[in-house]
Amino acid sequence: MERAMEQLNRLTRSLRRARTVELPDDNETAVYTLMPMVMADQHRSVSELLSNSKFNVNYAFGRVKRSLLHIAANCGSVECLVLLLKKGANPNYQDISGCTPLHLAARNGQKKCMSKLLEYSADVNICNNEGLTAIHWLAVNGRTELLHDLVQHVSNVDVEDAMGQTALHVACQNGHKTTVQCLLDSGADINRPNVSGATPLYFACSHGQRDTAQILLMRGAKYLPDKNGVTPLDLCVQGGYGETCEVLIQHHPRLFQTIIQMTQNEDLRENMLRQVLEHLSQQSESQYLKILTSLAEVATTNGHKLLSLSSNYEAQMKSLLRIVRIFCHVFRIGPSSPNNGNDMGYNGNKTPRSQVFKPLELLWHSLDEWLVLIATELMKNKRDSTNITSILLKQKGPEQQDATPTPSFDTEGTESGEKLSIDAKDSKAYDAAGKQEACADCQDVISMTANRLSAVIQAFYICCSCQMPQGMTSPRFIEFVCKHDDVLKCFVNRNPKIIFDHFHFLLECPELMSRFMHIIKAQPFKDRCEWFYEHLHLGQPDSDMVHRPVNENDILLVHRDSIFRSSCEVVSKANCAKLKQGIAVRFHGEEGMGQGVVREWFDILSSEIVNPDYALFTQSADGTTFQPNSNSSVNPDHLNYFRFAGQILGLALNHRQLVNIYFTRSFYKHILGIPVNYQDVASIDPEYAKNLQWILDNDISDLGLELTFSVETDVFGAMEEVPLKPGGASILVTQENKAEYVQLVTELRMTRAIQPQINAFLQGFHMFIPPSLIQLFDEYELELLLSGMPEIDVNDWLKNTEYTSGYERGDQVIQWFWDVVEELTQEERVLLLQFVTGSSRVPHGGFAHIMGGSGLQNFTIAAVPYTPNLLPTSSTCINMLKLPEYPSKEILKDRLLVALHCGSYGYTMA
Structure with a gap:
């Protein structure tokens, strides 16, 4: 304090005398007075202060122990630098990192300061603690014009830093062409390796410095690997540096084949x-x-x-x-x-x-031979196709053990003269009688070859596809599948996962998918769900936007009071690919954002989609399911809204979110592309469905019904006659054609009358769910995927609940809570589930499959200290109910019901 007051008094006296501040007596205080003046190059003030002072110009201060000469060199204050040098400042003084003023001047390109330092005998060969000299700094930053001046004073242009790197190494790494040329002209060793064996060419290639690599190669740089065998070409390919690879190949043509062979190296990234x-x-x-x-x-x-x-x-x-x-x-x-x-x-x-x-035709020919051979043997062994192993395994006696390590058979008519072979290790010895009898653990030929042949079939499909316009299936490949239909079905029957591993063409080509659909749908629903999401998200990055930074422009900002219209507007403008990866929703004027809010958004929208005000869907006869409204055109935007409804259901399915809506079986069939039948009419008109059933069950030949292939239908309250097929009004319904009549009537009522609405819905739905993938399910399974279980099983809920923050299953409050849940109505249980998880539905598989913000997350109850009138709260992102430690069951039930009926919307992040 006294020192500060003395300095202040000295400053006051100086100002009164209208002259420069006097330097304090001690170096520590004086240096901080001089430093801002040196940085501003106020050499006159610095000169006057130093003239009558005992200040040590080599005084080192601060954490890094630098002198004022370091400061001047770093800032380019050349006048102050000269003044300090004349006062005796040491140009070779090193700070705590080993840097001299010349290092700092070189690092920042202070040419004049460098020149003056050299005049006062600055040593250009001094290394800092990392082994870097002034020329290293110049090389790093590409200060060629300064390098020309400095190399004249350098005794060794190849001085190495702590990693054995010379100035040439770092110049090549940073791609400073003129600096590289200057160093080479000054005698730098073009092939000098660092401690890892990396040469300057290696450094240039590691960063894709094409021009630098060109200079080195033209000057005779050798193509050398480092000590780990990594070559310059390896580095170029790893970084995807095509131009630098081109330069290497120009000088070393043999490297072309090396790159081709690299395609077999799975450690190299395919996109590079x-x-x-x-x-x-x-x-x-x-x-x-x-x-x-x-x-x-x-x-x-x-x-x-x-x-x-x-x-x-x-x-x-x-x-x-x-x-x-x-x-x-x-x-x-x-x-x-x-x-x-x-x-x-x-x-x-x-x-x-x-x-x-x-060249690939040879491979496709071998593939064809294999499939023909297996098909032939399947025909011979229809009773048991697993007995065809013997045809490919020749008897091998003891005398043949060494002579014939790889049994094989010739294929007649093989142009290539190749042999299809099976390794001896895959076979078993046979009995003395010569009967070929496979051991219990010996796989049959289909088991041994199915995956291999399927992989080659996939390769064949990829090659055929790349020769066709986008979206078209190669006629040659379709012909191939039809030709080998039996064998391919055998493969799929044995291992349906082949469809997702290799037979992608089935998922991409509806004309081929139909041939295998009966096999696919025979697989367990759980397996098909796994395959569905595995293929749906194939190649996509992490789809959880909650756990990565979200661009503000990607957030769906919607208004709660006009949620349907505002959501329709923002979704239609959003990037479809980004929505597939993840969804971020925020309600206007609210802070909450996360998976809980997303679930709430889907839940509200699913109710709004069937809101009668929009006239999009009409309630079916059972009172619980919905069907597109044939008169929805009363709303001029109805087709845009149907497309939006399809987008919402597609997005929900894509992100495993449930919607609070159930459709008629016929509408699920429309989504799946399954034809409707007369039984589906029962959902909208049970009595009419019974009449159609009666027609099918009875002989109508002599009943005199006088029905024709034309029916009357209600269009906005007016009855119009609609033909079921061209000229239908004049075609009578007979015993022979009544089945056609029933089908056409069904299609009119269930499909034709709402075809524009269906088409618009599917247009939005297919933006996120490919038609081929959704075909994996039937209409009942699709309902489970979209809407979850219709009832809430309290026992399942209790069994899959966790407790935290002090609660345990046996606590009195927890027992009261579950007693209250048992007493709640089904609607109140739905509200409770929605309050905690943001969704009113339980996914297929029950509460064990509830999703949280980062994957599966059980329903959780956390303890909160009780205060009077405190309501339960929730964290929807982690499915957590924060339940106060209520003193009685009655208070718990009262507070819980208040929270459910007043706080089920507008979640906040906890």
Whole structure:
């Protein structure tokens, strides 16, 4: 305090004398007086202060122990720097990090300061604590003009830092071309390795510095790996640096085949390989064709290895599919030319581009042979298709143990002359009588080959698809599937997961999916649900937006008082791909945001969709389900709203959210693309359905009904006659055609009358749910997926509840709580569930499958200290009920009901 007062008095006296402040006597105080002046290069003031002072110009201050000369060099205060040097400042004094003033001047490109320091014998060879010299700093920042001046004073341009890196290494890493040239002209070792064995070329390639790599290679840089065997090309491919790879190949042509072989390395990211090969293929038509031909040859080799049962299935399968995907990606891109995209080799045109598929034809031929062989044996062994093992396993006696390690058989008519083989380790010894008898643990041929052949079939499909316009299935592939229908169905029957592992074409091609649908739907509902979501989210990033930063523009901001219209507006404008990844919803004027709010949004919207005010849906005869309203056009925006309703249900299904709405069976059929039948009419008109049933059950030949293929229907209160088919008014219904009549009437009532509404709904629904995937389910299963279980099972709820913050299952308050839940009505239980979880429905599988903000999250009850009139609260993101420790069951029930009826909407984040 006394020192501060003395300094203040000194400042006052100085101001009164209208002259510079006098320096304090001690260095610590004086240096902080001088420092701002040095930083501003106020050399006259600094000179006057130092003239009558005993201040030590080499005094080191602060945490890093720098002198005023360091400050001047760092800030470029050249006048003050010269003044300090004349006063005896040490140009080679090192701060706590080992940096001299010359280091700092070089780091910041202070040319004049560097020149003055050199005049006063600054040592350019001093290393800081990391081994960096002044030229390292210049190289890092590409200060070539300063480097020219400095290298004249450097005794060793290749001085190494602590990692063995020279200035050339760091210049190459940062891509400073002129700096690299300057260092090379000054004698830098172009092939000098650092402690890891990395050369300057290695550093240039690690950061994709194409021009720098070009300079090094033109000056004779060697292509050398580091001590771990990682080469410059490896680094280029890992980073996707296609231009740098191009430079390497220009100087070392052998590296072209190395890149092609890299496609088999599963440790390398596929998208980086695509990026590199895409760039290389753009250079010329000949380069493009060379790349494709080479990839096709590698794919063919891998495919034949896969078909040889002695190979590693997982490794060969991944390798084949990886190469084929890359091949097709490059094929679609092609070099930039006027013909790009117009010469895709459709229907096998013998163009140069279609010729790149020729090596693969050998693989497809082998695939065809395998499938024909298995089909032949299936026909011979219809009673038990598992007995065909013997046809591919030859008897092997003791004398053959060493002589024939790989039993094989020739395929007649094989152009390639190849042999389809099975490794001996997959076979078993046979009895002396020569009968081939497989041991209990010996797999049959289908088991051994199904996955392998399926992987090659997938590769075949990918290759066929890339030759077709987007969205079209190759006629050649359709013909292939039809030809081998029995074998493929056998594969799927044995292992339906093959559909998702390899037979993606079934999910993408409705014309093929129908051939296998009966097999698929025979699988357990749980398995199909897993497959559905696995394929639906295939390739998508983390879909939970709550756990990653959300762009403000991606938040769906809706108004609670006009939730249907405002939601329709924001969803229609939102990015569909982003909505698939995750949903963030905020109500206007409210802070809450998270999975609880999202669930509330879906819950309210599902009620609004069937709000009579919008005239979109009408209640069915059973009073609990809804059907599109045939007169919905009374609302001029009805088709836009139907599309929005489809989007909401599609989004809900995509994100495993439940909706508080049940539709008629016929509408679920429409979503699934399943034809309706006369029994579905019962949901909207039970009496009419009975009449249709009566017609089918009785002979109407002599009843004189005089029905025609024309019916009257209500259109906005007026009756109109509608023909069921062209000329229907003049076609009588007979015993022979009555089934057709019933079906057409059904289609009119259940489909034709609401076709525009159905189409609009499906347009929105299919934005998020592909038609092929939803076909995995029937109408009953779709209802479970969309709306969950219709009833709340209290015992299941209790069994799947957790307790925290002091509560345990046996506590009195917890027992009261469950007694109260038993006493609640079904509607009140729904309110309670909604209050805590944000959803009024229980998912398929019960309470054990309730979702929280980060996945499965059980219903949880947490203890809260009791205060009078305190209501229960909830954290919907984690499905937690915060239940006060009420003193009695009556108070608990009263407070809980108040919370449910007054606080079930407008959740906040707790």
